[in-house]
Amino acid sequence: MNKKGMLFVVSGPSGCGKGTVLGEILKDDRFYYSVSATTRSPREGERDGVNYHFLTREKFEELIGNGEMLEYAEYCGNYYGTPLTYIDKKLSEGKHVILEIEVQGAMNVRKLRDDAVLIFILPPSLKELRRRLEKRGTESAEVVEKRISAASEEIRTADKYDYIMINGELEKAVEDFRSIITAAEMYSGNNKYLIDEVLNDA
Ligand code: 5GP
Numbered sequence: 707m708n709k710k711g712m713l714f715v716v717s718g719p720s721g722c723g724k725g726t727v728l729g730e731i732l733k734d735d736r737f738y739y740s741v742s743a744t745t746r747s748p749r750e751g752e753r754d755g756v757n758y759h760f761l762t763r764e765k766f767e768e769l770i771g772n773g774e775m776l777e778y779a780e781y782c783g784n785y786y787g788t789p790l791t792y793i794d795k796k797l798s799e800g801k802h803v804i805l806e807i808e809v810q811g812a813m814n815v816r817k818l819r820d821d822a823v824l825i826f827i828l829p830p831s832l833k834e835l836r837r838r839l840e841k842r843g844t845e846s847a848e849v850v851e852k853r854i855s856a857a858s859e860e861i862r863t864a865d866k867y868d869y870i871m872i873n874g875e876l877e878k879a880v881e882d883f884r885s886i887i888t889a890a891e892m893y894s895g896n897n898k899y900l901i902d903e904v905l906n907d908a
Pocket of ligand 1: 718720742743746777778779781786787788789806807808810811812
């Protein structure tokens, strides 16, 4: 039996290291990372179709109008959204689909797909988040402060997620993330078929 994959939604403030954790998780080809669409400009090194689908506002709005986005949100003046194209296809092929999206989008997915599993990645502390953002050195002190205050807001919504984990030490965070996946896979709602399988193998 080809069991359907599950939809995982991952959020966490900028600088919490969610990209690094997901980088490890995605080495396993049971997972499919959904490439989002955005109207923001590519950063140095970002590639169209790999990091994001970089679109104009007109094109993005056309996709919204055609019902081709699972969800979208406006964040810091730009649109970000999840194209529907591959999601159901990958799920029916048995892949776990991962959406890395901000909190408004995550709450919209929750309403649309009640079987989605929502995971929030916390930094160990705001102090540590500030240290990581400053170390990254890509933002001015003012922008770091803005991101820290945005982070406090985002962190306050973490209680709406199914799982909350901390990204302190990478190896431990990856292990924790894998444990969440395993727990979600064993959720009874997804495994009723096992009861019959066992009973029928008498
Ligand atoms: P960045 O500009 O730093 O790449 O992303 C800004 C924020 O937008 C991040 O929190 C990121 O997770 C979020 N984001 C990326 N793709 C999507 C998406 O498809 N939908 C929503 N709602 N948020 C997204």
